[in-house]
Amino acid sequence: MSKRRIIDLFRHGQPEETVTIQGWVRTKRESKKFAFIEVNDGSALANLQVILEPTLENYEQILSQLNTGASVEIKGGLAESPGKGQRIELQADAVTVYGEADPETYPLQKKRHSFEFLRSLGHIRTRTNTLGAVMRVRNTCANAVHQFFQQQGFLWVHTPIITTNDCEGAGELFNVTSLDLNHVPKENGKVDYNQDFFGRRAYLTVSGQLEAEAMALTFDRVYTFGPTFRAENSNTSRHLAEFWMIEPEMAFCDLQGDMDLASAFLKHIFQAVLDQCPEDMEFFNKRIDDSVLATAEHIINEGFERITYTSAIALLEKAEKKFEYPVEWGVDLQSEHERYLCEEYFQKPVIVTDYPSSIKAFYMRLNDDQKTVSAMDVLVPKIGEIIGGSQREERFDVLEKRIKEAGMEPEQLWWYLDLRRFGTVPHAGFGLGFERLVQFMTGMKNIRDVIPFPRTPENAEF
Template sequence: MYGLAFRPSIVAATTKGHEALMKRELIKHVLESEDFGATVTVAGWVRTRRDSKGGFSFLELNDGSSFDGLQVIAEGSLPNYESEVQRLHIGAAVTATGELVESPGAGQRVELRALELMVHGLADPEDYPLQKKRISYERLRELAHLRPRTNTFGAVARVRNALAASTHRFFQERDFLYLHTPIITGSDAEGAGDMFRVTTLDPAVPPRTDQNDVDYAQDFFGRPTFLTVSGQLEAEAYASALSNVYTFGPTFRSENSNTRRHLAEFWMIEPEMAFADNGDNADLAEEYLRYLFRRLLDEHSRDLEFFNQWVDQGLLERLSSIADHDFERITYGEAVEVLGNAETDFEFPVNWGNDLQSEHERYLTETVFGRPVIVTDYPFDIKAFYMRRNEDGKTVAALDVLLPGVGEIIGGSQREERFDVLLESIGEKGLDVADYWWYLDLRRFGSVPHAGFGLGFERLVQFATGMQNIRDVIAFPRTPNNAEF
């Protein structure tokens, strides 16, 4: 409806800008350049305009390629200085071509003396919601489409990207195969939480069976289907053929969780190793986390420095410490003992057989050890059916990795590879054996000891940035009552 034919000036500007856009350089590279005197073209969004007393203006331009922006000097002699430059405010998009010079002012090493400044889109300061001052995270959640233009969310996006890239690199370096497991699953019994139903039936008048139940035989897949809560079971099938695999994909849970640690849609990384036990599992988890933080410290120090200064003052020290030191490893039984002897009064009592509460996990990782803790060998009764039974018959070879501040970031286990024992566990958990026919097949044919875990990617980003709320480390968070954007 907005035909360009009605606005010839836009067509001209776009055509004219094309050549300049082709050779524009990312600001991150310009900031490191030593090539003074060179003609350089950059493009980005204005963060601030400061008018000098001398009849020219400073523009701070950011294109997201780095935390820091480039200072652009717009002389009063520019032909569009009064008509356009003076109307630039935070949020406006421009391309600037000029001479790269050493900055005479303090605060930046280089700056661009603009010879030409093209305005792509203005941002009316009366309407543009972002301001040159701190805006609350709560407010920015309502502006999820604009918040990547802020310092904080630009940095979050870069750190998140870096952690994703490092994840692939870590597993690829170790010959793990990246596996895409299905988003839509036919299994409603994965046991990892409430699921979103996937259906094409008309919710107002679904087809009914003779018993007046909804007739899912007439649904798209001819059976009930859901969004996945875990790719683990499928990953086990591929680990049982390709040795080591990992998934990295979206995961969905329809629990009515309202905390700063939960999302209805989040991303999970799930490695699965054949010919491995729970000790190998713990080794992998620790090596992986320490690898991520080491690389992040080495390659994204500018963003981390920002978080360390404005978001979480202990961040750099904590990340370095974790990268450099072993994790603590204790069994559930030992944890119960430690907690039982604690001076602290817990709201919930600590008894063998009860799951550890958030306050207990926090006490262990923050107060007792002051570093990441891997807790293993939980009671069978509080863990999932697929976890491998230990010799004592009471515990399973499970594993949780607890991080200070965010709590449980990894949950995993050695899987029950013994057909008879698995069958028994399915029965004891009150599950229907028929639902697990193919999962049981993996134990009937060439079964091997194997283990794996799931890591909540957003919790990882939380920990790496110090961001308190998980809704602020994913681009467009989905939580109960919130699916805007």
């Protein structure tokens, strides 16, 4: 039985006389009369205190094996605890030690370790309070993602991890090849990809959006939720080389509908986490960032401000605050600009729309002014942009021109253009980096600490 299940039973006045718990020892304290150990099975933040009395069979031998990190199974009776900080305790009747942990070499002792140190222990760092809480919140977020879209009538589609297109047009793609790198076949001095596995150049995907658009033009509403990859050499607290993306697409939808969906989505996710992970969120609020709970309530209860890029630039130009990056119409907003808008000026989440076409992707719908596109970015405190989306360009001739202007060959996206030939409709969608969402929700400072095994430049451990 999990610790969380035991807590639930006591909350509802249904304690069982005898229970079995399996987990890992966090701490051990000994006295002349008995010993205390704390066990955690990962299901809850709090440990379960277990009392071992000398009458227990093989007491001395078992006690010598119960060091921090050891795995155990304990059977016994539950009782209300007279100690402070806990409601229940387990009085052990039988203890089985599955695996010992040498106290001299076990790296996770009962003290605070730096997150940088813990990243070198990716295989066991989730046994700590902070990383355990992160993973439970991450799990709840993932479940809430599916719950939200399924309730809204969306179809979950699996877009390919291996692709031949660069959705973002930035060129930051990981190559996929089966060629012998010691004997690369060449033709006219260039790599002959005709001899590669797929008979052409292939990459790890940076986005499933284009394929999701194709599916949306059959099923009306679809969403993707899977891994994406970017070969961007950014060794920062906000970037990963491998990360998960959530990308809904809706046919017969414009930018207004896209914004409505994005704000409803964020409110749903935050409410789910507050409802299902209250202890973990209180922990983050106490130990990581004391504004976590207030921010969550703000997201849930406040309306999202909506403002055009042009108006946002005007506000930033008038701001008394001095920015590191100068502001003028036509430049992309930096994190400091985005945070100023939502943290200082509006003091709420902000959706900025209608960006200059020159700084946005080719697939975003060109507005009538021929200078801006029907794009949106959702900005939130402490992070800046958390969602980026747009109404997609559904007009064949305009899309073809935009592809060429982006320096791409229309022939490479023949199938994407086909969607505009055969039954095109207005459609829209957005993308949300899942790790960025979990980082924002928990207040964790480094995105590498909200994914089990981070992949970053020169780091692919475990």
